[in-house]
Amino acid sequence: MPPPLLTATFLILFLLTTTTTTTTSQESDPESDCTNKWIHIRYLPSQFNLDLLLNCSQYPLFDNFCSYLTNHGLGQKTHNNSHSWYRTxxxxxxxxxxxxxxxxxxxTPDPNLAxxxxxxxxxxxxSLNYLFGPQVNSSFLHGLDLYHYLVHLDTPSIWQKNFGHDHFLVMARSAWDFIQPLSNDPPIFGTSFLELPEFYNVTALTFxxxxxxxxxxxIPYPTSFHPPNLAFLDSWVNRVRKSRRSALMLFAAGGGISANPNIxxxxxxxxxxxTSMSxxxxxxxxxxxxxDCSNGICEHDPIRFMKPMLQASFCLQPPGDTPTRRSTFDGIIAGCIPVFFEELTAKKQYGWHMPEEKYKEFSVFIPKEDVVFKGLRILxxxxxxxxxxxxxxxxxxxxxxxxIMYRKHGSSLGLRSKKDAFDIAVExxxxxxKSRLEELTAQ
Incomplete structure (x- = not known):
């Protein structure tokens, strides 16, 4: 039985939008200039998407994520009267x-026009099946069923046209979770999806x-801010601009309690x-x-960290288990200037959304080695x-x-005139x- 949150109505709506939108959206905005922008959504059996939502409570070593599925993945509102803030x-x-x-x-419903x-x-x-579930020792299998379906079961000509070079998907984890070598025996944490030769040509959008x-x-981590129209975005931006910055710098995170030297x-x-300084x-x-965001207490409670971020001039963004942090984007939403200590934290990551040549204009870089081993004070x-x-x-x-924000689905026409993280990722x-297909043609 699916959890109560996933009602029959929700599932029916999900299925209807999944299966019908590709045939109607081509007619929805006839004046749009879609030259070089046509996208076809491949049909997939529910085992590759919908069924995974039904299993939201079945991973004992991973958080039950049923409550985060509401509002098409935005999660529950932070409070009943909220229009833009969710527990995402x-x-x-x-x-x-x-x-x-x-x-x-x-x-477009026609893949040949896409x-x-x-x-x-x-x-x-x-991937939760392979990271925390019963298939933890079979991580090399992650993605093979999908490949078999795309190439052999569902209109093979769609794949064979460009052998996957024109396909893309979203993987809502770090790429490090998908690059376990196929030769690992016994396997370590992670799956081998991005190590499979079958998917070498596919573009994967990851955190x-x-x-x-x-x-x-x-592409950017989603924050908790998803405005539905331009008025709510403008209202928030005005609040950010007028906020009094009473703290020089802020650090919102867990960790840092190890005796070993680290940033x-x-x-x-x-x-x-x-606190003892003048x-x-x-x-x-x-x-x-x-x-203190130890033990994940800040993850779904934006009030806990957004208010302090609004009151700080600089937000410190050191790497953790991996180089990047969602907090980087939370801080930007609050108008808090990011301070980076490693180029892989953002500068070498989000070139579409935050061009590398612009970093000196909106951020500060302090090499972590200078802080940890040379005594340089961040202050x-x-x-x-x-x-x-x-x-x-x-x-x-x-x-x-x-x-860098993801606006709410179904947002107003005025807000759609501003490119958000989704729009930039698609572009x-x-x-x-296009560039890869041109390279193939030139060979």
Whole structure:
């Protein structure tokens, strides 16, 4: 039996939108310029998407994610009167992206007319079987059923036209979770999806890419902010712009308690010691604010960290288990200038959404080795930045908010005029596929 949250109505609506939108959206906006933008959504059996939602409570080593499926993956509202804020789980991006694809203005039911083919496979959710479920020792199988269906069971000519070079999908986890070598015996954590030669040609949109990716491109983690219209976006941006920044810097995270030298430990120690420092002439009430997010207590409670972020000039974004952090995008939503300690945290990741050449205009970079091993104080670096420069950087951060947020599905026409994280990801994917097909043709 499915959990109560997944009612029959929800499932019927999900199925209807999945199966019918591709035949109608081509007629929904006839004046759209869809040259080089046509996308075809491949039909997949429910085992590759819908059935994975029905299993939302069946992974004992992973959080029960049933409550995060509401609002097509945005999760429950933070409170009943909220219009833009949700308890969004980042791992639900596959649902969020799929729902937005269904209202993409340039869908075509004819794969032969398409410039790109979207695979509506919930890859990250399916990986739970191999990461935490009964197939943990069969991680090399992840994706093989999908490949067999795409290539042999469902209109093989769609795949054979470009052998997957025109296909793309979303994988709502770090790429590191999908690159276990096929030769590992016994297997370690992760699946081998991106190591399968069968999928080498497919573009995978992940939260985090490897340093030299071939298949994957990183796109922003979803935050909890999903405005439905331009008025709510503008209202939030005005609040961010007017917010008094009473703390110089903020660190919202867990970890840093190990005795071994590492950047998180250095940050926590510096934050604790800052309370005894003189703040004369700094203009701040506090030099460092620490929000303890240990044990995942902040993940679905944006109020816990968004208010402090609104009151800080700089948000520290050190790497954790992997280089990237959702907090980077939470901070930008709050107008908090990101401070990076490793280029793989963002600069080498999100080129479509945050161009690499622009980083000096909206962020600060401090090498983690200088902090951990050379005694460089983060506070000294940040306090040395002129106030005028801080204001300019914050304004650049605020201007980025629409680019890194995922607006709510079914949003107003006015808000659709501003490109959000989804729009930019689709544009980047189309351009990437076009370039690769041109290279193949030239060979």
């Amino acid at each position: 789980d980042p791992f639900m991006l596959e649902l969020i992206f799929h729902r937005r694809m269904l209202e993409y203005p340039c869908l 410039d790109a083919i979207y695979i509506p496979y919930f890859a990250g959710l399916d 985090e890419a490897r340093a030299y990716p071939w298949q994957e491109r990183a 998180r430990r250095s940050i926590r120690l510096e934050c604790e010691n800052s 703040m004369n002439g700094t203009g701040y009430d506090k030099l460092c604010e620490f929000v 000294d670096v940040l306090m040395s930045i002129p106030r005028g420069e801080v204001r300019r950087m914050r304004e650049n951060v605020i201007e980025m908010i629409p680019r 980047g994917t189309l351009q990437r596929i």
